[in-house]
Amino acid sequence: MAQLSPSQLAWRGRIETGLRFAAPVLDVVLAAGDRLSRVVDREEPELLLSGRLGHDDQPALAHGRD
Numbered sequence: 001m002a003q004l005s006p007s008q009l010a011w012r013g014r015i016e017t018g019l020r021f022a023a024p025v026l027d028v029v030l031a032a033g034d035r036l037s038r039v040v041d042r043e044e045p046e047l048l049l050s051g052r053l054g055h056d057d058q059p060a061l062a063h064g065r066d
Contacts, residue, residue, distance in 0.1 A: 004012065
């Protein structure tokens with residue numbers, strides 16, 4: 001592996017420092033998203049799925065024909 005130049009080492013240090021500061025913020029965002037998804041998921045799951053699967057909107061086919 002080639003040696004990194006001083007400029008590359010400086011950029012690497014800056015990026016690693018930025019990630020160290022951003023990590024706690026990102027952890028909070030992930031935790032909040034997890035909580036939100038659990039709250040939203042509790043509300044009427046059959047209503048959410050029926051609209052996606054198309055059970056209510058499409059007429060039934062008789063013997064494979066329209």
